[in-house]
Amino acid sequence: MRDRSSSDAHPAARQATLSVDIVVISPQAKTLAVLLAKHADSRARERWILPWDAPRGEESLADAALRVARSTLGAAASAVEQIRAFGDNRRHPGDAEVSVGFAVLLPGNERSLDSDDLVWFDVDELPALPPRQRAIVDAGLEFVRSRLDQSPIAFRLLPPTFTLSELQAIYELLLGRRLHKASFRRALQAAYLVEPTDEWRSEGRGRPAQLFRYAPKKRRDNRRGVRFDLITS
Amino acid sequence: MRDRSSSDAHPAARQATLSVDIVVISPQAKTLAVLLAKHADSRARERWILPWDAPRGEESLADAALRVARSTLGAAASAVEQIRAFGDNRRHPGDAEVSVGFAVLLPGNERSLDSDDLVWFDVDELPALPPRQRAIVDAGLEFVRSRLDQSPIAFRLLPPTFTLSELQAIYELLLGRRLHKASFRRALQAAYLVEPTDEWRSEGRGRPAQLFRYAPKKRRDNRRGVRFDLITS
DNA sequence: GACTTTAGTAGCGCTTTGCTACTAATTCGC
DNA sequence: GCGAATTAGTAGCAAAGCGCTACTAAAGTC
Known part of the structure; x- marks a missing residue:
């Protein structure tokens, strides 16, 4: 009625x-x-x-x-x-x-x-x-x-330049699980989201890391299939 | 200050x-x-x-x-x-x-x-x-x-039972592009989101289609990698 | 009974992804 | 000075995922 x-x-x-x-x-x-x-x-x-x-x-x-x-x-x-x-x-x-x-x-x-x-x-x-x-x-x-994978949330939690290990650490914090370094970097590379600077940072021990900045480039249309596996409830 | x-x-x-x-x-x-x-x-x-x-x-x-x-x-x-x-x-x-x-x-x-x-x-x-x-x-x-791929939006735009072609049409409407039938169904199958009913619908011409209902089943932990390719702006 | 239309599947080849195993460059301990 | 430890970064393989063509199936139309 x-x-x-x-x-x-x-x-x-x-x-x-x-x-x-x-x-x-x-x-x-x-x-x-x-x-x-x-x-x-x-x-x-x-x-x-x-x-x-x-x-x-x-x-x-x-x-x-x-x-x-x-x-x-x-x-x-x-x-x-x-x-x-x-x-x-x-x-x-x-x-x-x-x-x-x-x-x-x-x-x-x-x-x-x-x-x-x-x-x-x-x-x-x-x-x-x-x-x-x-x-x-x-x-x-x-x-x-x-919104982590639709919006540059992780980059907003980092200073303008950062190392890829720092970026990965942010993702691990937000997702609550460890990620594999090589796969993480390969996926990042493919998305053309960051560009290297010519600076390197020495963070105490270990090999110095290159600094990157968030600089999304236009990439060709992403005509991917539908993802059902992310649907919850 | x-x-x-x-x-x-x-x-x-x-x-x-x-x-x-x-x-x-x-x-x-x-x-x-x-x-x-x-x-x-x-x-x-x-x-x-x-x-x-x-x-x-x-x-x-x-x-x-x-x-x-x-x-x-x-x-x-x-x-x-x-x-x-x-x-x-x-x-x-x-x-x-x-x-x-x-x-x-x-x-x-x-x-x-x-x-x-x-x-x-x-x-x-x-x-x-x-x-x-x-x-x-x-x-x-x-x-x-x-939110189409995080939430069962498409299923809310359909009656309780529906054919897979109808479901695909909803996705095509929302995404604004055609999808491939076989890939669509394979991805849907893998996500355990729908279950078949024992009813079939004859929609005028053509072979009758089986009716499905939205019935998400718990699936093993989805420990997928990060998706950078969906980040915009 | 051939033709059209819609439903649904098989399977090939290419791409993506998870992972192990490596190399590279630095500091620390002695 | 030099090996051990530590962190950065890459190579490449095996398996899974995905796009696509090409098929089979079952109905109506003429």
Whole structure:
């Protein structure tokens, strides 16, 4: 049956409290880490929260996320992508009815944090978070993992130049398993995604590694067959 | 520089007008189609809009999308997935500051529409839409296409039982190119996603086709290498 | 009963991929 | 100074995957 209540025939936008929450993701000390802030109210149920704010005035959601990232990190973030909107009734630190989550990808060990109120947590050892924000973190990690092979996620977690071993380490972190060096490099070569620089890095022991940069070249149409083997659920 | 304005130190959620907009996607007459509604106000700038409403009371975003889908289609939709939130300053028919888009996947030719105010439009021949909603449609189509090989999108656009030729036609519609029958079936077989029923369908001319149903079986760990060839931009 | 149309399969050759086994260049320990 | 350890990078083989042509199968059309 068709439901034809009056508000359906002439819908009207409703006011709702809104927040923009960011999940800053970065490789730190051989693990994948998320940046959490100490809750301003020490009597709060959870001691840690995601950085967040409400969008201001005419500011877009993406701009709000960039502003929160900038004010949290003390520098502009280059890779900010929306995860999705969260609008269930789970608790949010600002009691927002709807929260829009953003993933901020940050290269590892870029600068040290100059605040005791901001701490990196290994994604496998997260403290209790307000339930809405916990869902945002989980979805954010799922987001980066599922787009790893469609979007240059891994390159956003590295500085502009990097060694191929570093790149492989990022993939291994995100996939949670070891990869074979030769196969990894062969596949990378075939995709024309990186180009070598003329610099080499000596990282303590062992042979120095050549530095590469992310420089995707146009390649001929990828008329590959369908992949059923990646479908889940 | 760290930006420490007062509102940053103690953020507060802000009120914003909110809408939930749905993109009903379905194969209709050998093309991919989107369902549009006639604008209630005939003096409006655009004659056609996406079905939408504001969430009510404590209703979650997903529940609101289900309700809009149900009231539009006259029946419950089974596959509803959030696209993302749209919060730029583009125009929305209800002047919502933030709109959350949902994709509703509907099997083709299920039932005829019992309203002149609802029309299927070929995705390649869409009429003018309010700019915010146009962005939602574009993102919705991009959404289904990009998740085609990670999520059982194609099966949601088909009835519970279907022939393999129908399944292949859905993939060809979404990918915009022809696929080879034998390769398609071999890949599908290898993924253990479908199981045959004991029914066959005679579709006018030609040999009858066996009907299959979507029944994903657990398969051994897919320890495949990394795919760099799908990375874009 | 020949012709057309759609369903479904066999199998060949080329490409891709996983893997072992190598070579190369550096630091460390003595 | 020199072998051991360590990290970078490559060669090449065997197996699996994939694109494609060419087939067989079962229905309707005339």
